[in-house]
Amino acid sequence: MNSVNETTRDRRRVETQERILTEARRLFAETGYDRTTIRAVAAAAQVDPGLVMHYFGSKQQLFARAAETESRPIVEGTAEEVAEQLLERLRESLIDEPVASLAVLRSMLTHPDAADEIRGNAHVRGSNIGKAIHGVDGELRSDVLSALLIGVVLGRHLLKLDHLADADPDKIVELLGPAVRSLTKG
Amino acid sequence: MNSVNETTRDRRRVETQERILTEARRLFAETGYDRTTIRAVAAAAQVDPGLVMHYFGSKQQLFARAAETESRPIVEGTAEEVAEQLLERLRESLIDEPVASLAVLRSMLTHPDAADEIRGNAHVRGSNIGKAIHGVDGELRSDVLSALLIGVVLGRHLLKLDHLADADPDKIVELLGPAVRSLTKG
DNA sequence: GGAGTCATTCAACGACCGTAGAACGAAATT
DNA sequence: AATTTCGTTCTACGGTCGTTGAATGACTCC
Numbered sequence: 001m002n003s004v005n006e007t008t009r010d011r012r013r014v015e016t017q018e019r020i021l022t023e024a025r026r027l028f029a030e031t032g033y034d035r036t037t038i039r040a041v042a043a044a045a046q047v048d049p050g051l052v053m054h055y056f057g058s059k060q061q062l063f064a065r066a067a068e069t070e071s072r073p074i075v076e077g078t079a080e081e082v083a084e085q086l087l088e089r090l091r092e093s094l095i096d097e098p099v100a101s102l103a104v105l106r107s108m109l110t111h112p113d114a115a116d117e118i119r120g121n122a123h124v125r126g127s128n129i130g131k132a133i134h135g136v137d138g139e140l141r142s143d144v145l146s147a148l149l150i151g152v153v154l155g156r157h158l159l160k161l162d163h164l165a166d167a168d169p170d171k172i173v174e175l176l177g178p179a180v181r182s183l184t185k186g
Numbered sequence: 187m188n189s190v191n192e193t194t195r196d197r198r199r200v201e202t203q204e205r206i207l208t209e210a211r212r213l214f215a216e217t218g219y220d221r222t223t224i225r226a227v228a229a230a231a232q233v234d235p236g237l238v239m240h241y242f243g244s245k246q247q248l249f250a251r252a253a254e255t256e257s258r259p260i261v262e263g264t265a266e267e268v269a270e271q272l273l274e275r276l277r278e279s280l281i282d283e284p285v286a287s288l289a290v291l292r293s294m295l296t297h298p299d300a301a302d303e304i305r306g307n308a309h310v311r312g313s314n315i316g317k318a319i320h321g322v323d324g325e326l327r328s329d330v331l332s333a334l335l336i337g338v339v340l341g342r343h344l345l346k347l348d349h350l351a352d353a354d355p356d357k358i359v360e361l362l363g364p365a366v367r368s369l370t371k372g
Numbered sequence: 373g374g375a376g377t378c379a380t381t382c383a384a385c386g387a388c389c390g391t392a393g394a395a396c397g398a399a400a401t402t
Numbered sequence: 403a404a405t406t407t408c409g410t411t412c413t414a415c416g417g418t419c420g421t422t423g424a425a426t427g428a429c430t431c432c
Contacts, residue, residue, distance in 0.1 A: 031296065034218075035296060107295075109340075110217065110218040110221060110296055115345060137357065137361070139348075140349045140357065140358070140361070142349070143341060143347040143348065143353075144338065144341075144350060146347060147337040147338045147340065148338065151333040151335070151338070151340065156333075159301060159304055161332060162325075162329065163328070163329045164333060167326050175327060175369060178368035179334070179364070
């Protein structure tokens with residue numbers, strides 16, 4: 001039986017799968033979907049490429065698993081409240097964006113699945129703006145905000161724009177305060 | 187001799203090279219560096235893959251030629267003047283970003299050369315912000331502005347975020363006015 | 373302890389890629 | 403008209419990739 005007695009096989013299997021997922025996330029985030037090969041993931045996880053296929057079925061499915069992130073919707077409220085939530089999420093993203101999110105961001109321009117995930121749920125650190133922004137052109141302003149936040153996280157963690165990559169997160173958030181607030185207001 | 191008498195061979199050669207470059211730009215912009223194959227470019231230009239190699243030497247060099255853009259520095263001035271220039275460039279980029287720029291943007295996350303071009307000359311439609319922004323944290327604010335503009339152009343032309351892709355450029359520029367102006371001011 | 377499950381490896385296939393070099397044929401030069 | 407140039411194609415090599423299916427051997431269960 002299972003679910004009661006955990007066999008050593010169960011443990012090993014889960015450990016191996018998570019080791020593969022960790023290395024896959026890292027490589028997807030570092031080099032994107034296309035340049036990350038199943039062979040490289042397997043090597044990094046000290047495992048045979050066939051095992052990766054056995055557990056995850058295909059490269060696409062491996063990416064889907066590696067790119068899973070928790071979606072944390074922005075709660076509705078006044079323009080100021082929404083702005084403060086977004087800036088706090090941005091602050092977290094600047095300090096340490098989850099590797100899974102970076103994998104999606106790195107791949108979004110060349111892998112349709114990654115683009116879909118961004119499009120369907122434009123987010124930074126799983127921040128689903130959704131319908132938290134109301135007023136005139138609410139949907140457009142929401143998209144613009146998503147684009148801005150994506151740009152900043154991209155510039156810092158992936159493009160590594162010289163001064164943006166090194167700057168104090170609080171300083172960046174402070175600079176972006178007026179910009180974000182001006183866009184949450186209808 | 188040459189440079190005086192233009193032979194039909196000269197004409198044909200230039201025509202073919204430009205046809206190849208046009209198709210290369212289009213494909214690089216649509217699918218990025220890695221997914222664009224020399225074979226596909228050759229087929230689109232109705233030419234043999236070997237001819238592409240013969241004219242451009244390698245895939246990297248083909249990309250370099252296809253991705254060439256004119257750099258148009260932002261001229262220094264008051265914070266308001268710089269902001270107005272940036273917003274005007276953004277407006278142009280929203281209406282019709284050059285294919286060569288889109289090729290660089292599409293490839294910047296997976297092709298090191300494209301990333302270098304963005305980093306060394308963070309631009310949208312060749313807008314080199316350079317040292318046009320002064321004051322406290324001038325360099326950081328310049329990088330943040332680059333990141334914002336990249337995000338918006340990316341969201342509209344490449345990610346095609348639903349409402350951002352369809353919106354009136356003037357409306358978007360209007361929405362971003364306060365954000366851009368708040369960042370040009372020291 | 374013997375049968376069976378399953379985590380893991382191994383070897384290989386077929387497809388596609390960038391690239392190189394020989395070959396051909398039409399235009400240019402003399 | 404003969405010869406050279408060169409735009410263009412053809413064929414092929416070596417490499418890498420995703421994926422498969424059989425083989426192996428350790429663990430599990432009755």
